[in-house]
Amino acid sequence: MEKSGLAEFNVKIVESCLVPPCLPLPRCTLYLSNLDNQPLVRINSNALLVYEGCENALADPAKTIREALSKVLVYYYPLAGRLRKKEDGKLQLECTGEGVLFVEATVDNSLSVLGDLDKLEPSFKKLLFRFPSDTAIEDVHPIVIQVNHFVCGGFVVAVSFQHMVCDGRGIGQFLKGLGEMARGYVKPSIEPVWDRELLKPGNISVHDLESTKEKIETLVWQARTKVLEISHTQNVSISFAVDVKRSFNPPLPNGYYGNGVVAASAQTIAHDVINQPLSYLVNIIKKTKISLTNEYLRSIIDTDRFSSNIYSNQANIILSDWRWLGFDEVDFGSGSPVNISPIYWNENGPNISNGFVFVHSPKRKFDAFKAIAWMPSQEFNLLEIEIKAIINKYLVNGSRC
Structure with missing residues (x-):
């Protein structure tokens, strides 16, 4: 924040x-x-x-x-x-x-x-x-x-x-x-x-992609859309990186440290993000991931057609999950880090104004995690309120999501 x-x-x-x-x-x-x-x-x-x-x-x-x-x-x-x-x-x-x-x-x-x-x-x-x-x-x-x-x-x-x-x-x-x-x-x-x-183009074959966890992504998407008071008829989207290293046939070898991710974007209107249950939004995200078929992946790699505007559209939320990157296992001889954080700045301030990054909580407290967002303090305070309300609705009160 x-x-x-x-x-x-x-x-x-x-x-x-x-x-x-x-x-x-x-x-x-x-x-x-x-x-x-x-x-x-x-x-x-x-x-x-x-x-x-x-x-x-x-x-x-x-x-x-x-x-x-x-x-x-x-x-x-x-x-x-x-x-x-x-x-x-x-x-x-x-x-x-x-x-x-x-x-x-x-x-x-x-x-x-x-x-x-x-x-x-x-x-x-x-x-x-x-x-x-x-x-x-x-x-x-x-x-x-x-x-x-x-x-x-x-x-x-x-x-x-x-x-x-x-x-x-x-x-x-x-x-x-x-x-x-x-x-x-x-x-x-x-x-x-x-x-x-x-x-290299023409050298690859691809397996179907595996599904991943979507509920946390959905929760943040719904809360941020409410806070920004986006017109209910406007299209909004959520973008995330999908790791495809194991989807190639054969899979990329263990130890491969090049880029093995593609961007995916789920889209609907703001009204549905705000008013539909989380299960509805989870299904939208799942369908987006399923749409990354082997034909699609071969096509974008062979023809070099990639999305390029996800950072510029404020109605789009960009999620990145750092909890599985291995940073928390980096030990130089005195133990693992007690805290990890991304830091993005240009000359005028944060330069990913619509981004969220998930990281482990400091010292792995309560086996929890935290979401880091780049947004003004007032908006962030409202976001916290919305997230707590959604958690209370779906988890504390036992409502179906």
């Missing part, structure tokens, strides 16, 4: 450097698939991983992570390269071996200044190195890592990655591998697979 900043702290950059793989690797140019080049993923994604100080805390987290980074890049060597544009405008990756941008910083406060990351404070931007918005894609590193030391002994690892190079599960796999190398592993437990050629 966007709110004017109350959490103020100073961040001092100690060192900024490029970390290359610790072994020399051959230079080459790698193919990026149409799924890597789709408009949906031509974005920069950012995450904050929070680690408390404890008895077995790392003496020097930045040094440990930096040394582990040089080792894990031997296996994830494309991430030490740079994106390049082809004549047709599509991207490919040049393995230059230049390295990952690594930043070490200190913070003049304790982790308590962050709270539970429930409020999107402008000061949080200081925890993450960001290239200027007008930086050419060739000059933006695929991965940037900033390690922030807090005076309490805790630290925050901020990760920025180009979604065109790997999807959410892919970056989660990379970070888990980085943590394993920090803990003394000889190699990552899951060996990474590049092999984007597997998704």
